[in-house]
Amino acid sequence: MARAATTSDAFNAIAEPQRREILVLLRGGERPVTALARDLGMTQPQASKHLRVLREVGLVRVRGMGRQRLYGLDARGLRPVHEWVGGFERFWNESFDRLDEYVQELKQARQEEPHDDDDQ
Amino acid sequence: MARAATTSDAFNAIAEPQRREILVLLRGGERPVTALARDLGMTQPQASKHLRVLREVGLVRVRGMGRQRLYGLDARGLRPVHEWVGGFERFWNESFDRLDEYVQELKQARQEEPHDDDDQ
DNA sequence: CCATCATATGCCCATATCGGCATGCGTCAA
DNA sequence: TTGACGCATGCCGATATGGGCATATGATGG
Structure with a gap:
């Protein structure tokens, strides 16, 4: 076995810098x-491949316009991501102060004991 | 060349399901x-490796407690992610009605044809 | 100092990816 | 129909990654 579940979800799709740029452009x-491709300084095949990934996870939609293929944003798939990350919102504020406090506390008095080995 | 910039940023770190689970647990x-490892049903080495990645991108902190190593959440690195994704918020609402309209239009125009076209 | 627990690492394998390149395919103009 | 254009794919090479396993390392209790 190697590399468990990867591709196929928005999290993975936006892990690629270039794909993020594409989304922003769109x-x-x-x-x-x-x-x-031109605006992002990449080759056409590259753009197509990234767009394919984005399409597979549903972040973009295509619309055939003659010989052109117009790609458009479909941000719905980003909502779950936003929500998941949002679940940590209070932690990058509150919880962190606590940690900082904790560190200070530790430096000042090393006899203190961690009391959060909750369960197991 | 192969595989451009990958690891080393929060986007990539949370692209891995198991790492997301770790963060949630923390x-x-x-x-x-x-x-x-036990709670997530993975081996100890695996947990250590994922934790290492999370540590490298700064999403977790370690604290040596005797022979144990207590890992704690440091969600600050998720904030940029949240903000980036948040930049698409209005699109998964507003902009999408437009697409929906488009789809409806399409269905009405050829409602007698199966045409499950869409992607690919 | 020694045995042991808790982790971190190194190594190997299988595979997923990304980039580059050439080419296939569909559409449009003459 | 032919040829050019716009894009999608296939294939190859280099590499990053994740899993499994064995083992090195650090700290602790005797």
Whole structure:
């Protein structure tokens, strides 16, 4: 076995810097592959491949326009991601102060004992 | 060249399901490696490796407690992710009605044809 | 100092990915 | 129909990654 479940979900799709750039660009409206490739400084095949991934996870939709293929944003798939990450919101504020406090406390008095080995 | 910039950022760290689970578990407080491994049904080495990644991107902190190593959450690194994704918030609402409209339109125009076209 | 527990690492294998390149395929213009 | 254009794919090479396993390392209790 190797590399468990990876591809196929938004989390993975946006893990790629270039794909994030594509999504950002698409906020400006639909665009054909070539335009995306040019603006992001990548080759056309590359753009197509990234777009394919984005399409597979449903973050973009395509619309055939003659010989062009207009790609457009479909951000619905980002909502779950936003919510998941949002579940940590209070932690990057509150919880952190607590940790900082904790560290200070530790430095000042090393005899203190951790009381959070809750369960097992 | 192969595989451009990957590891080393929060986006990538949370692309792994198991690592997301670890983070969720850590919201409950610090925990030693073994406990995490057990609760998530993974081997100890695996847990250590994922924790290492999380540590490298700064999402968790370690604290040596005797022979144990207590891992704790440090969600600060998730904030940029939350903000980036949040930049698409208006799109998974507003912008989408437009697509829906488009789809409806499409269905009405050819409602007698199966045409399960869509992607690919 | 020694045995042991708790972790971290190294190594190997299988595979997923990304980039580059050439090519296949569909659409449109003449 | 032919040829150019726009894009999707297939294939190859390099590499990062994740899992499994054995073992090194650190700390603790005797």
